[in-house]
Amino acid sequence: MAKARGDFTDTLLRRKQISPDQLVEAESTAAAGGIKLQDALVKLQYLTANEVMTAIAEHHGVQFIDLADLEIPKSVIELVPESVARENVVLPLSLEGNVLKVITADPANYDTIQKLQFILNKDVVPVLAVQEQIQEAINRNYGQTETESVDSMLVEFTDTAIEFTQTEAVSTLAAADDSDAPVVKLCNLIIQEAINLRASDIHIEPFADRVRVRYRIDGVLVDRDKVARRLLAPMLSRFKIMGSIDISEKRRPQDGRIKMSVGGKHFDLRVSMLPSVHGQSAVMRILDRGNIQVNIRELGFSEEDYIRFQNIIKRPNGIFLVTGPTGSGKTTTLYSALNELNRPDRKIITAEDPVEYYLPGINQVEVKHGIGLNFARIIRAMLRQAPNIILVGEIRDKETAEIAVQASLTGHLVFSTLHTNDAPSAITRLADIGVQPFLIASSVIAIMAQRLVRVNCVKCKEPYMPQQQELRQAGIQPEQLAKSSPMKGRGCNHCRGTGFRGRQGIFEMMRMTSVIRELTFAQAPTQEIRRKARATNMRTLLEDGILKVLKGTTTLDEVLSTCHAELITVDV
Numbered sequence: 001m002a003k004a005r006g007d008f009t010d011t012l013l014r015r016k017q018i019s020p021d022q023l024v025e026a027e028s029t030a031a032a033g034g035i036k037l038q039d040a041l042v043k044l045q046y047l048t049a050n051e052v053m054t055a056i057a058e059h060h061g062v063q064f065i066d067l068a069d070l071e072i073p074k075s076v077i078e079l080v081p082e083s084v085a086r087e088n089v090v091l092p093l094s095l096e097g098n099v100l101k102v103i104t105a106d107p108a109n110y111d112t113i114q115k116l117q118f119i120l121n122k123d124v125v126p127v128l129a130v131q132e133q134i135q136e137a138i139n140r141n142y143g144q145t146e147t148e149s150v151d152s153m154l155v156e157f158t159d160t161a162i163e164f165t166q167t168e169a170v171s172t173l174a175a176a177d178d179s180d181a182p183v184v185k186l187c188n189l190i191i192q193e194a195i196n197l198r199a200s201d202i203h204i205e206p207f208a209d210r211v212r213v214r215y216r217i218d219g220v221l222v223d224r225d226k227v228a229r230r231l232l233a234p235m236l237s238r239f240k241i242m243g244s245i246d247i248s249e250k251r252r253p254q255d256g257r258i259k260m261s262v263g264g265k266h267f268d269l270r271v272s273m274l275p276s277v278h279g280q281s282a283v284m285r286i287l288d289r290g291n292i293q294v295n296i297r298e299l300g301f302s303e304e305d306y307i308r309f310q311n312i313i314k315r316p317n318g319i320f321l322v323t324g325p326t327g328s329g330k331t332t333t334l335y336s337a338l339n340e341l342n343r344p345d346r347k348i349i350t351a352e353d354p355v356e357y358y359l360p361g362i363n364q365v366e367v368k369h370g371i372g373l374n375f376a377r378i379i380r381a382m383l384r385q386a387p388n389i390i391l392v393g394e395i396r397d398k399e400t401a402e403i404a405v406q407a408s409l410t411g412h413l414v415f416s417t418l419h420t421n422d423a424p425s426a427i428t429r430l431a432d433i434g435v436q437p438f439l440i441a442s443s444v445i446a447i448m449a450q451r452l453v454r455v456n457c458v459k460c461k462e463p464y465m466p467q468q469q470e471l472r473q474a475g476i477q478p479e480q481l482a483k484s485s486p487m488k489g490r491g492c493n494h495c496r497g498t499g500f501r502g503r504q505g506i507f508e509m510m511r512m513t514s515v516i517r518e519l520t521f522a523q524a525p526t527q528e529i530r531r532k533a534r535a536t537n538m539r540t541l542l543e544d545g546i547l548k549v550l551k552g553t554t555t556l557d558e559v560l561s562t563c564h565a566e567l568i569t570v571d572v
Contacts, residue, residue, distance in 0.1 A: 009037070011055040012047070022046050049130040053105075057128040060107040065093070067103070067133040071493050072141060079120060082142045088112045091137050099123045105131035141493055150189045150225060183234040187242070191269065191284070193224075195262045197496075200286055200327075202269075204239075206232050206279035217496075218454045218503050219327065232279055239282055243271040251275055255354075258284070270354070287356055294336045299329075300504035302547060305539070308509055309448075313337045318445035319408045321395075323420040329452050329505055330417045331356055334391060337415065338362060341389055350391035351378040367393070375400040383407055392416040398434035405435060408443040422541065423447040423510035424530040427520050441512070441520040449508040451541055451562045453554045454500035457489035461499075464488035466549075466556040474546055474556060487552035504553065506545040506563070510538050 012018045018026075018041065030040035038052045050066060057064035072093060079100065080092045090112065093101040100122040104112065107126050116124045129137075190213065194202045199215035204227075211227040227235070240247045243256025258269040270285040301309060312320055320337075322330045335357060338348060342361050350359075353367035353375070363385070365378050375392055376399040382390060394417050395401045408414045420426045426447045430440050464486055466474075471481070489499025510516070510533045519529050534540065539547075545559030 008056050008059045011059050012041075012052075015055070017051060017055070018046050049132070053128055053130050056107065060128070062107050062126055062128050063101075064128045065103065067129050067137045070137070072137070074493075074497055077141045079122075080116075082138075084116070084119060085138050085142065088116070089131060089134055089138070090116065091134055091141065093127055095122075099125055101125050101127050103127050103129045103134055103137070105129065105134055150186065150193050183231070183238050186231075187235055187238045190224075191258075191260060191286075192262050195267060195286060195288075197222075198502075202282075202284040202286070204232075204235065204282040204284075206276065206281060208278055211235075218498070218500055219452055220454075220498075236273070236280055236282055239271060239284070240273070243269070245271065245273065250280055268357075270356070294332055294339075296336050296340055299333060299336060300548070300553075301507060302539070302544065304537075305507050305509050305544070308446075308511065309337075312446045312511070313341060313413075315413060315445055317408055317411045317413055319404060319414045319416065319443050320445055321416055321418050321426050321447045323418045323423060323426050323447060323449045324451060325419065325421075327452070328450055329503075330450065333448075333450060333505065334415050334417070335359065338389070338391060346389060347385070347387045348389045348391070349382040349385060349387040350393070351375050351382065352391070352393040363387075376403050379403045379407060383410075383412075387412065389413045390415070394418070395430075395433070401430060401433050401435045402439075405439045405443045409439075420449070422530070423449040423508045423538070424533055425526045427529060428526050431523065437521050437523050441517040444512050444520075446509065446511045448510070449541060450505050451545075452503040453506055453545060453548070453558050453562050454498075455502045455504050455554055456487050456552065457492060457495035457499055457501040459494040460492035461487040461489045461552065463552075464555075470556045470560060473560060474542065474549075476546060476550075476556075480550065484550035485552050486549055486556065488555050500554075500558070504548070506541050506548060506559070508539065508541045508544065511536075 009018075009023055013020065013023065022041075022044070026037060026040040026044055026046065029035075029044060030037045033040070033043075035043070038056065041047045041052055042049050050064075054064045072091070076092045076095055079095065080090070080102075085091055089105060091103045093103050095101075100116075100120060102113075102116060102124050104126050105128070106112075107128055113124050113126060190202065194215045197215055197217055199217050199222075200219075201216040203212075203214040203216070203221065205212045205214070206229070210229055211232045213224045213227055214221045215224055216222075237247050239245075239258070240254075240256065242258045245254050245256040252275065254271075254273040256271040256273075258271055260267045260269065265288070268287040270287065272283045272285075274281045274283075296306070296309065322333055324330050338350075338359060342348060342359070344361075347363070348361075349363040349365065351365050351367065355364045355366045358364065363382075365382065367374060367378065375394075375396070379390065379392060379400065380403060390404075390407055390412050392400065392404050392414065395404060404414050404416060418426050418429055420429050424447075426449075427440060427444070430444075431437060466476075466486060489495055489501075491497040491499045495501040512520075513536055515532050515536065516529060519532060541563040542559065545554070545563060546556075548554050549556045549559055
């Protein structure tokens, strides 16, 4: 061993990267601390890890590689099972014929090389890299930052012949909160993995012979694992315990909340249990407190819409409605507005069902139907607290709508949400609920519809030409296309091969002009309101999406799948 170390240091001495005195000091540090000589050189800051590894690679006659920004094809990664990669700290690099290059931090570890050759039935050629970089690359390519993975846990369960009975599992888990228990570990790893993959939801769905686990990433559900059916009861019991939910109740829908810290960040998970034919189905909504501190600039507004939005939220009174389906980012938009307005000289009160994110400096009230504390009752009470700004989570019925209108007419700025397809149809919806047209016309200051579209991955996006059918459907003219630069992600490790990473809003902002107020008062149909709004510079969801396509932010296919062209394009 000493000879090998000497040879490797000879290379460093020959290149004059270290002096003989520095080598002696590093050797004594290594001996005293019980660490490798190469680690001692890095610890003493005589060399970087890359410089040391380059010298070791030269001594052993193998290639050295820097893994910092290296992308490895998914087809190559799949050659080596995750458990093998983690156990031996190795990663496949490339396959040429029957020769597989494998990245390792120890070229002298011939046992591992032979084991890999036996497991993979290929000629394995070692390539050298820094161990920390290999560990990071394993986490990046296999999508898990924990030392132990969901995959290896499931293999462990499959190999173990233990059968869980529901009673045993429930009593064991309820009795002790032992983080070493296999089911506890598996549940924690599922949550941690979902957070690391930037998932917004975790879905656990039971079927006759299996349990399906899916994560919603950037709005799209991705299959994660097929879990053995016998793990359903202990897993659900564990999640219920974490969310303070009654584990003995299995016939009724249940709700709870889990608080977790992952990587030093705090996360809240909203847990929903629903009885299905094959057992309880669980959905956990991951709420990242950091996500809600979104700057209005980051939401995805165009310059004109940004100025309009700023002007609307600075108004002293009136109702501002945000519309769209569930999961279209309405809450994030309204919270970003509240963050902007949250100053010591303003009193802000919210009524929410439930409170999703906790905002410092804002009074938040949660709806509790069990004791009759509904939106209408909360709004009446909050008006006696002299607020400047009110947020009503959702306008669902006539009573809530009328009190919100009255609040706006008595000098309060009211924010709320509605479930409608576009901005003009929100007026019709309020009338359907039972609000008088003259009250809608005099209280509403603006309505904004929004959707979320996936954004092209910054690391792999490249120019592309949309299909002719898509161009026709979106009404994009050849001259518009000539002046623009549509982009599309080809798929890489950064975006997990999807071509997209992250989401941004597309918006349709309709201000209540005098013309639209008159149409509202006259109970004009939605189509007429939409036509007049477009004549006064309202950009539709589709048009805003097309602008983002022409700028290269997203793809035309993504925009068309989010907002239907035939619904939104109307001839002026």
